[in-house]
Amino acid sequence: MGIPANRLRQRARGRGAGRRARRRLPGRSRGGRDAPRPEPGRAHRLRPRGRARGAAALLDLPDPPDAVLCANDVMAIGALDTARARGLRVPQDLAVMGFDDIEAAAMVVPGLTTMANPAREIGRACARRLLDRLSGGAGPSAEVVIPARLVRRGSA
Structure with a gap:
């Protein structure tokens, strides 16, 4: 909902x-x-404290990961904060990667490696498909692939 x-x-x-x-x-x-509830330590709200909880839960595991791929850059910045607070070196001890390439991703230290979300291209493709469908020219559903772009910075 x-x-x-x-x-x-x-x-x-x-x-x-x-x-x-x-x-x-x-x-x-x-x-x-x-409704089913998310498993503890698996899903966290995007609030200043919550964005770091997921990374903290992973780093508290008996066999903690050496890399974290976050669903978005805000969560990844929280993971960078958590790593720093625990004395981990990024990317030597923990590699961190996000998704979205928000402006803050280039401002944090180290810079956040991320996937740039091609939102404008996705919007254009959706609009074209919708207009085609409204004009009666669209055939059956088709898969449209819009590649994301890797933005390499210092965190991974």
Whole structure:
């Protein structure tokens, strides 16, 4: 679901909330309770403390990794912070890599090795496909491959 339960509650109770929104709330809350929870140490929120918890959990393992590939650059910067706090040298003791190539990736020390997310190209390809489909010219679904670009910096 796109809206967390607490936000849905705020909307349902807020000014101008309709009956339909209030009726959806109990079902969304029940669904949230029954939904599977991520395994501890596997998924962490992108908050200043949370972004480093995943790396800390991995480094606390009996056989810790010598490389970490993070889902995004914010998490990878948290991994760099965790490594630094534990006295690990990056990339000698722990290689760290992110995904997105946000501006901060070039500003941290060492610079974060990352995959540049070709968001503009992905958007263009989606728009072309949608316009083709709307005009009736699109055939069956097809796989479109848009390569990401490796940005080599000092962390891996």
